Amino acid sequence: MTNADPFTAIADPNRRHILEDLRRGAKTVNDLASRLPISRPAVSQHLKALLDAGLVEVTAEGTRRFYSVRKPGFDRMNIWLDQFWS
Numbered sequence: 001m002t003n004a005d006p007f008t009a010i011a012d013p014n015r016r017h018i019l020e021d022l023r024r025g026a027k028t029v030n031d032l033a034s035r036l037p038i039s040r041p042a043v044s045q046h047l048k049a050l051l052d053a054g055l056v057e058v059t060a061e062g063t064r065r066f067y068s069v070r071k072p073g074f075d076r077m078n079i080w081l082d083q084f085w086s
Contacts, residue, residue: 006077009053014038015046019069022056026068 010016018032029047033040047067050056054073058065 004049004052004054006053006055006073009049009055012046012049014042015050018043018046018050019055022067022069026059026066028064028066032067 010019014036017036021027021032021035029040029043032047033043036043038046047056047058051058054076055070056067056073057070058067060066
């Protein structure tokens with residue numbers, strides 16, 4: 001488990017947009033960058049923050065790296081949020 005706060009990770013609107021894209025399926029950095037008004041290196045930095053928070057995972061296929069949502073990474077947030085509805 002990582003120490004990065006997942007709520008801090010999703011505070012940035014670009015990161016939330018990345019998560020929305022990844023919710024629909026695994027994508028490369030180039031795929032994600034083509035849908036955002038930020039540079040490819042900026043997308044990589046945002047993905048690093050999401051990786052550190054445990055919200056996304058990466059798998060390598062040859063020379064390509066595919067990022068996808070890591071559903072167990074959202075458990076800490078769900079547990080915290082559920083206390084308000086119980």
